[in-house]
Amino acid sequence: MALWFDExxxxxxxxGLKLKRSLFSxxxxxxxxxxxxxxxxxxxxxLEDAWMTSERDExxxxxxxxxxxxxxxxxxKRVLVIGGGDGxxxxxxxxxxxxxxxxxxxxxxxxxxxxxxxxxxFGVPWDDKRLSLxxxxxxxxxxxxSGEPYDVILIDGSDPVGPxxxxxxxxxxxxxxxxxxxxxxxVSQTESPIAMASDFARIVKTLRASFVRAEPYFVPIPLYPxxxxxxxxxxxxxEPSAFDPARASKxxxxxxxxxxxxxxAAFAQPSxxxxxxxx
Numbered sequence: 001m002a003l004w005f006d007e008x009x010x011x012x013x014x015x016g017l018k019l020k021r022s023l024f025s026x027x028x029x030x031x032x033x034x035x036x037x038x039x040x041x042x043x044x045x046x047l048e049d050a051w052m053t054s055e056r057d058e059x060x061x062x063x064x065x066x067x068x069x070x071x072x073x074x075x076x077k078r079v080l081v082i083g084g085g086d087g088x089x090x091x092x093x094x095x096x097x098x099x100x101x102x103x104x105x106x107x108x109x110x111x112x113x114x115x116x117x118x119x120x121x122f123g124v125p126w127d128d129k130r131l132s133l134x135x136x137x138x139x140x141x142x143x144x145x146s147g148e149p150y151d152v153i154l155i156d157g158s159d160p161v162g163p164x165x166x167x168x169x170x171x172x173x174x175x176x177x178x179x180x181x182x183x184x185x186x187v188s189q190t191e192s193p194i195a196m197a198s199d200f201a202r203i204v205k206t207l208r209a210s211f212v213r214a215e216p217y218f219v220p221i222p223l224y225p226x227x228x229x230x231x232x233x234x235x236x237x238x239e240p241s242a243f244d245p246a247r248a249s250k251x252x253x254x255x256x257x258x259x260x261x262x263x264x265a266a267f268a269q270p271s272x273x274x275x276x277x278x279x
Contacts (some may be wrong), residue, residue: 028110034119054175067254070182071243073185082138084156085111087124142175155188173210195225212236217266
């Protein structure tokens with residue numbers, strides 16, 4: 001009998017992958033953590049029985065949460081990543097030689113430890129001297145932060161339920177803005193506009209209440225409910241489509257998904273999204 005691992009979302013959507021084997025199954029103080037080897041998507045990470053990332057499509061997510069921000073922000077010396085325990089986001093940030101320091105604040109140390117052991121193909125430079133790992137609550141970290149402003153803040157959190165719920169609320173975004181340089185850029189993952197339409201619209205509108213501009217953009221991620229995912233680019237002064245050609249060309253030379261055409265096209269809004277955000 002074939003072994004399958006299914007994610008069920010809201011009792012209405014199910015996405016399953018046929019497995020070769022289970023590599024890790026455990027429970028931290030925050031959540032269940034699983035890494036499995038699948039037939040079609042390679043190794044994949046699931047938290048609380050929800051797919052997070054896989055070898056097959058992780059570049060779609062990690063390249064697109066990072067490069068629209070880091071190719072457009074005026075300065076990218078100091079970068080903060082909230083969440084992102086699999087390491088793919090900091091891997092992409094560290095591709096930029098201009099980056100002098102990356103702080104990654106992840107609540108669950110087990111996720112990082114498990115991904116280091118079972119997802120080595122992600123190629124995360126965990127030992128890069130520019131990277132500082134902090135295992136603590138990202139909401140509290142920003143609320144209490146009093147250091148030098150960050151040039152870019154990336155919110156790589158899980159769905160807005162449980163411990164991650166506060167990552168998508170106005171107080172958190174106000175804290176993030178306070179910790180961001182005046183001409184800095186924030187990007188947050190903002191759910192599926194199809195499967196999580198109400199969450200998507202609420203989060204984008206919340207960002208628009210905190211920043212002069214907050215523009216959602218879109219990427220196909222087959223592993224996620226509905227396959228269509230969004231990020232939102234927020235800034236008080238920076239135009240998200242005005243990327244630095246030199247930075248973009250260096251990145252796209254080795255990227256699996258991101259390129260300058262994708263960057264431009266990702267910000268085009270389908271009509272149903274415009275209608276959602278106009279309500």
